[in-house]
Amino acid sequence: MKKVSVKTSSPYEVLIERGSIKKCGELIAGITKSRKVAVITDNIVNEIYSKTVINSLEENGFECALFCFENGEQSKNLSVLGEIFDFLCDFGITRSDVLVALGGGVVGDITGLASATYLRGVDFVQIPTTLLAQVDSSVGGKTAIDIAGGKNLVGAFKQPALVICDSDTLKTLTPENLSCGMAEVIKYGMIRDSELFEKLENHTLENIDEIMDEIVYTCIDIKRDVVENDEFDRGERMILNFGHTLGHAIEGWHNYTGYTHGMGVSAGMCLITDKFAPELSERLKKCVTAYNLPTGTEASMSELLPYCSKDKKREYGSINYIVCQTVGKAEIRKSAVSEFERIMGE
Ligand SMILES: NC(=O)c1ccc[n+]([C@@H]2O[C@H](COP(=O)([O-])OP(=O)(O)OC[C@H]3O[C@@H](n4cnc5c(N)ncnc54)[C@H](O)[C@@H]3O)[C@@H](O)[C@H]2O)c1
The missing domain is CATH 3.40.50.1970 (Rossmann fold)
Incomplete structure (x- = not known):
């Protein structure tokens, strides 16, 4: 055990x-x-x-x-x-x-x-x-x-x-539900653990069960570390939201029906990486695709941005969002909402 x-x-x-x-x-x-x-x-x-x-x-x-x-x-x-x-x-x-x-x-x-x-x-x-x-x-x-x-x-x-x-x-679990959880697992690899990410790249939805215990352990250990440093979500814990600002917006645009949270997170991670670390984009997209997760959305950025403004991570006209410029490392960025909208809308 x-x-x-x-x-x-x-x-x-x-x-x-x-x-x-x-x-x-x-x-x-x-x-x-x-x-x-x-x-x-x-x-x-x-x-x-x-x-x-x-x-x-x-x-x-x-x-x-x-x-x-x-x-x-x-x-x-x-x-x-x-x-x-x-x-x-x-x-x-x-x-x-x-x-x-x-x-x-x-x-x-x-x-x-x-x-x-x-x-x-x-x-x-x-x-x-x-x-x-x-x-x-x-x-x-x-x-x-x-x-x-x-x-x-x-x-x-x-x-x-x-x-x-x-x-x-x-x-x-249904395959859709397993995929949904895999989006969070991929997120952990992106924000904290390049070795985990590599293991995910070497597996697919069909054979991931072989290493499931190891994956669950690794992800929980990452969450433990982040939560111990910021139990009440005032700082570092925000990195767990990689892909979530846009992900929630996409879920909202779909009216929370027929579109899972994991699909939103997956598309959200890909969209933000497209903008801020385009050199990593193809690698991330290949990985999410192996777990039947989307790399984008049919909604346009101008349709999504109003949903971002409802995000709980927004404060006084600014928005916090998470960027990974290398696999395994996340940074919290803060911009004026208008600046975030300008960058994402370009
Ligand atoms: N508290 C937190 O930190 C936190 C973090 C992320 C998400 N959430 C919340 O978690 C919820 C989503 O969780 P979820 O994706 O587990 O959804 P869920 O609890 O609705 O489960 C998804 C579906 O799977 C079924 N199910 C559960 N276990 C099963 C199993 N072993 N075999 C077959 N079917 C099974 C459920 O009946 C349900 O229909 C959201 O409400 C979200 O806000 C909370």
């Missing part, structure tokens, strides 16, 4: 091992004295993994209850959060008990927010089952829901008490 120890304000371990979901009960028993666990998941993950998780928890003496909501981003809202609070209350969860987020980033984000706020804070364990959730959303403590005004606008920082990553669970 590989372990990453995350030393944030509240420290925790990320455990990475194939098959670890089957022994989650034993692993969770190691971090709590409580024997009461509320498992939160979505309907697709529920069908495939809830039984395994509940069996393991019960075998280890836990009393369990399960809350399941409809899969998809549209469930990451105030109404489902309210249902989760009612479920926790009905089950009699106390401040010493534990919530388990079993699923992708949607389950992790909403369960994390419930855990940050219910009874002013209850421990939670992440069992991420998508590649995006394993390499990104389950580590770092950002939790959120969406409101009518935008995605992730209501949230809290709440570090999990434990993260259990079983890369065997990624075998049941």
Whole structure:
């Protein structure tokens, strides 16, 4: 079993091992004295993994209850959060008990927010089952829901008490969902790790499973380092947003339908690299293409730029964006929005 120890304000371990979901009960028993666990998941993950998780928890003496909501981003809202609070209350969860987020980033984000706020804070364990959730959303403590005004606008920082990553669970993902997570993996290679990037160049979507544990470990270790230096997202953590300013704009232009976050990030990384490091562009495009990800978008820059101005990373007429001029090294740049628009629109 590989372990990453995350030393944030509240420290925790990320455990990475194939098959670890089957022994989650034993692993969770190691971090709590409580024997009461509320498992939160979505309907697709529920069908495939809830039984395994509940069996393991019960075998280890836990009393369990399960809350399941409809899969998809549209469930990451105030109404489902309210249902989760009612479920926790009905089950009699106390401040010493534990919530388990079993699923992708949607389950992790909403369960994390419930855990940050219910009874002013209850421990939670992440069992991420998508590649995006394993390499990104389950580590770092950002939790959120969406409101009518935008995605992730209501949230809290709440570090999990434990993260259990079983890369065997990624075998049941759709190819589109696996590609979506690969966009974040490629991002880590671009911003911090040229060796990782080279490994990705030597694989494709078809054979990436061979090195999946190693990839998950490497990405989490990069995220650990960045988050330990900037837990509350005031500086360095911004480098994790490489490709995201334009990516979010492209997702917004597509009305968040039929276009995944990973596709947006992939196209966003390529567009920004085209402008600021054109000598790297072909290499990056070849890599994303091997994972069935787009290298651009049909939307014109003038159509996308209004969506950039809604970006959370914008402040007082300026915008922060991330540029990689060499593989493995990222820099945060700040420009007046008008200057950014001029460069991107050229
Ligand atoms: N908190 C953070 O730091 C952070 C970072 C990045 C993204 N996010 C959030 O993460 C969310 C996206 O996460 P996601 O891409 O995991 O989406 P998701 O949670 O919606 O999962 C995608 C789909 O895959 C299904 N699924 C999950 N695991 C599966 C498995 N093992 N086998 C088969 N199907 C499975 C789900 O039911 C869902 O339909 C967004 O809401 C985004 O805002 C949060």
